[in-house]
Amino acid sequence: MTKKSAFWLFFIGTVSSAVIFLGLTWDMHRQVAALSHADKLSDKVVAGKRAFEHYNCNDCHTILGFGGYYAPDLTRVEQRIGAEGIRYRLLHPELAFANAPRKMPQQHIPEGEIDNLVTFLTWVGGIENGDWPPQDSKNRLTRGEQRLVAGAAVSPGAAVFQTKGCMNCHSLNGAGGTFGPALDTIGRNLTMEQIEHYVRDPKSVNPKAMMPPQKELSDREREEVAKFLGNLK
């Protein structure tokens, strides 16, 4: 090969790759509104994005898989722990993480901004991104869930337990969160009724409880999950 042909290799290589890349960039702009539901991208979402950046959340948490890896991914956090779960952790990180090996800073975020953050995270959760992250995928049951389903409990209560965010804090058979206690034998300590009260308002059963009230659950869901847990002995 001569130096001249090497130059042409460089030139054609660069231009062809750039043409493909810029062409697809143009097409991405045409499609992104639909994929990200830009019609729901309100000013409140944008305000939430600004707050997300102002408090530098992204240097501990990933979102869409980018950022710091020190804390859980936030892409589907709203589906995972719900608006209340987010609010509680932002308002009282020193309580929420009192027993956790890693803490989150208390940044004294005003309630209005917390609201914006929740709106932003909810919007992000709706982005159609190829069903990532796998651990929050609704289409794929995790192995832990598969094991549960195949084992003791195909009951509606088990389904509530797996899909409504309980497992972010609690575990069964070693699968789930460590934030709250493992619940494998919870039925030995609490009756079904107590569990139902507890889920509705933890402080009514135990004044020192740190778990936030699960306001997102319907009455029926709460009953089912209490029935399921009450039988774990």
Add this chain to the structure above:
Amino acid sequence: MEYRSQRIANWYFTIALLLFVLQVMMGLWLLSNYVFTIPQWLVDRFPFATARAMHTNLLVLWMLLGFMGGTYYIVPEETGRDIWSPRLAWLQLVVLVATGVIALAGFAAGWTKGRPLLEIPPPLNYLVVAGALIFLFNVGMTMFKARRWTVIQGVLLGGLVFLALLYLAGIPFYRNEVIDWYYWWWVIHLWVEGAWELVTGAIMAFILMRLTGVDRQVVEKWLYVEIGLFMFTGIAGTGHHYYWIGAPTYWLWVGGIFSALEPIPILLMVIDTMTYVRHRQVQIANPHTWTLALGCAVFHLIGAGVWGFAHTLPQINYYTHGSQVTVSHGHMAFFGAYALLNITVFYFAMPRLKGIEVYKPTLGKIGFWTMSSAMMLMGITFGIAGVLQSYLERVLGMGYMTAQSYMHLWMTVTLVLGVCFFAGVVITVIDLLFPKPAVKPGGA
């Protein structure tokens, strides 16, 4: 040293080395956050996020200062002419270092743009741009006045202009998170797998030509082939970051295929380096500089080529994306490709700038082998933690913190290795700041 104005490079290098030490200290602190439970009051005052912004911005700053110093060292020798304006080179250094200091103090006080790796807030972005413009103008003027164009100069200048242009993509506020990440990667990916590779190719070609005396025509021909392949695979290869951000699905194909080819130019670089060393025309004066150049090429291939390839296909990236696997690759690649490149340039230039033609390599060797073996092992232990995370959290569906508890052992081992790495850094930096001439055989 042949030109007086090359001396400015020494200041760029010295400051870069001090920032390198600070960067690694921050790295140790970050890892301590993984290994120990930091009390709430300290987390409130100095959270992980702030330290991470410092660790990564110090990294970028010292490496860019190193590239710029390297350019100021190389350009006079390539053009046969002093730097157009040494004063501007000074002004540029002051502007950039001042910006860096303000940015770091700002992070500590909570002033941030809040975009990972690009945390420097907008007003300071413009100072960075000003510094870059001064630099490009000064280098460009030197080349234009000299009118002794070489391919090495052209690639160097082209790479630096490309680098500066890409930085602009990271400045605006984007309303849509998807578009924000789309252009974030124009800075991050197109830097390390595009513009920085051009700069690296040019600098390596220059150093190898000087060290080995191999004919310029041969070196420049292969330089074209290398950067041609880098650009061809790297530009469209940006798509390997667009799999899961809410961009169209054709990126799975385009990103997967082009980025899977990215190791080829890196491999070519290793082959070229080895070939030049084998066909050298001159005596080896400083064998350690050769070791560094070869070490850089090989570690570049391992960290970027092998470790990058390992998680670049969408089928694998679905499980490893944004895990400690990413961290493992980020460290190996940045260290192998760009930290070692800078250190090679420093060892090539700094002793000579102090009038030492043949330097004593003892400390340099200890430093290099300590850093390289520690970083190789860190890459492996971060990697084990990452594979555990991908399996436990993403495949089994374990909760995030539960999975992290199984990784704790490996993060602890990494911290120990990190301390060894730090020792290697300190030895290297001391040796570079106070180089000793080699004792001539027979005594002097």
